[in-house]
Amino acid sequence: MAASTAPLPRTRDADKSQQAILQAAMEEFAQHGHAGARIDRIAEQAGVNKRLIYYYFGNKDDLFLAVLERTYADIRAAEQALHLDAMDPVEAVRQLVSFTWHYYLDHPEFITLLNSENLHQAVHLKQSARIQEMNSPLVQLLADVLERGRREGLFRDGIDPIQLYISIASICYFYLSNNPTLSVIFGRDLRAPKALAQRLSHITELVLGYVLR
Amino acid sequence: MAASTAPLPRTRDADKSQQAILQAAMEEFAQHGHAGARIDRIAEQAGVNKRLIYYYFGNKDDLFLAVLERTYADIRAAEQALHLDAMDPVEAVRQLVSFTWHYYLDHPEFITLLNSENLHQAVHLKQSARIQEMNSPLVQLLADVLERGRREGLFRDGIDPIQLYISIASICYFYLSNNPTLSVIFGRDLRAPKALAQRLSHITELVLGYVLR
């Protein structure tokens, strides 16, 4: 029945294999970094022949780039769902912080992939027109929120939205990225649920404490 | 006395060899991460026989740990020189932010080494009693500063010094750590002198904006 409806099965399998490779590669690169990742493990995890990876993705670097592209596409898609313009300024800031925090928390691969790419001076990213075209809506949304807050007399003047956006990302990202070493240094489990809740509370306070006049 | 002045231009200097290896290893691990680092390159850079690395440091992991230990020892030593207790609270916060920022800026290896260690879930760090004993004085100093500021009616109440310390580290670290990808995404050079100055200005403002009532 499926066969009679369309000439798709072949294509579907191909797509399925590619998706399986991409997913496995994302996990492998996320867990071991670019240099530590193994093509063999990706093939095994994806359940495909190793040769197929080269067939579809060329080589390890191109595969890494494909993973990066998908990673950025994913976060951009998630960002699209965030409608800060419909909220009052304070709530919008809260939501932005919360979204950023939870996105990183739920997508640890995002952090390790970016770290790996930064270790390599963003060589892959620089090659990708696709990613560079995927503009994050958040900076503009944040700029609007800040302007609205300023006009309402709630927020302070002269806040640079890019700087603030980076700062919000920072205080979410770093805590999660460096959690293992911080946990050892401070001698406590900074990934415990309670610690995570306290962290979100602090960063929200920090950001609001700064923007509110 | 004659004995102590004599052997200057010797090659058979164990300590010198070890330091050369350690320095070369720090650079190699910082530049390529743990998995990407090459023992061969370290030997070449250190100007010693590859075998000597194993003679003194055992294996790649132990060498990496030795590098981590030195890295932490270095920052702890720098932190010791910071006398926040002699300053008024606002100035102390400024100095802490400035110190943190400049330390990371001047020691890019600190960032990449920590990232590499975090990718590996701090496995090496967990083994090192030495590092765990090197307590940073900054958290306590910051706690004192916050308390003084609070008593003087300058600072807000209920600030957790550990959270704030991590946040200060975050906003300094992330900007530098993720500079390559951020620069591509935002389409401008975030390491340009002017951009760096603006960043320091922003983070100082952000932190003071939060702590001041």
Next chain:
Amino acid sequence: MAASTAPLPRTRDADKSQQAILQAAMEEFAQHGHAGARIDRIAEQAGVNKRLIYYYFGNKDDLFLAVLERTYADIRAAEQALHLDAMDPVEAVRQLVSFTWHYYLDHPEFITLLNSENLHQAVHLKQSARIQEMNSPLVQLLADVLERGRREGLFRDGIDPIQLYISIASICYFYLSNNPTLSVIFGRDLRAPKALAQRLSHITELVLGYVLR
């Protein structure tokens, strides 16, 4: 049928490659022992890329085990061809001795491989369910022969077949295994054809002298 005759001079023959590796490994391990064997030489002798050895056999130890398994399989196969039950008891004992002697004489690799494995306390053998399942038929055959001889009044009573089997193996094995040192100590070539013939004659006499009442 055409299909089966076609691909003769192919190099891409997995089984052929594996057999070539196994054969070369057997010779290398037999000649140099486990520790003295070199993977490089095995690859060269087998005419394959060194990497292929790891592809098929995992590592040196696993390869050694594969060689051991084949070695035991070979001797078990040879033992199967020995039909002691069809002979009169005295002839059967003669044949068993002769078979054992000639098998060791014709398969010097059996001796050195076993010596190597014994030096390592049989660590590889202990892992191999396969070898442990390959029961030698000889002990049971010998037990039957001894029982027949006893009933016919030819052989003495109370001979333990396992002990006798080990003794027969001993007097064949040791002479060949320790031939180099014995030759030096006794100052004559114990591998000369005449010496070998005398040895077989002696051991046959020794065993028969013991079993016959």
Next chain:
Amino acid sequence: MAASTAPLPRTRDADKSQQAILQAAMEEFAQHGHAGARIDRIAEQAGVNKRLIYYYFGNKDDLFLAVLERTYADIRAAEQALHLDAMDPVEAVRQLVSFTWHYYLDHPEFITLLNSENLHQAVHLKQSARIQEMNSPLVQLLADVLERGRREGLFRDGIDPIQLYISIASICYFYLSNNPTLSVIFGRDLRAPKALAQRLSHITELVLGYVLR
């Protein structure tokens, strides 16, 4: 007091170091064979600097030879204590078997060192005039015993003492040398005290069963 009696201390230390090296080397070569032995471990075990091994023994092969020489010297010394000429022939044979068995049992290093040397076609032994001059008295003693037994009408005629000597060595040596593999193959611990006693009983019976008419 010791210092005043002679100028020996220095020499004694030297001798002590040499003996420590030799002892450690014997254990190392016995446990790992020639190829598997490590100079580093020998130095560590002997508690001396690695360089000293080269100072006293030249190189690994020469050290191995020195170990072999001591090993042969030891067994020759033990053999000297065996006075078969004072016993009646049957008792003398029993004693020879028992001595051989217990010597191998108590000196496992003898077995593994000889196996290692035989793997190498006795290359070291061939170089050693010393060892070749250390004639074992046992063959001659056995010849005398056999002759006495024959004259007393107890022993059979025409027994070659060298062959019998080798056979006695065989049945003792092989059981112990190949104990690990035999234990696995037979599925029982052939080094258990009871198994050892049974073995000695069997080999005594076997030899006497042969020599007695």
Next chain:
DNA sequence: TATGAATGAGAATTCATTCAT
């Protein structure tokens, strides 16, 4: 007599990638 420092040659093993079908 003794030793810590140093090394060249080699050892097992790994890895991304290509071949042949």
Next chain:
DNA sequence: AATGAATGAATTCTCATTCAT
């Protein structure tokens, strides 16, 4: 679209041995 076979170039690590004192 897919795969098992095969490989060259590393890569970490080892080892007997020598250097310099």
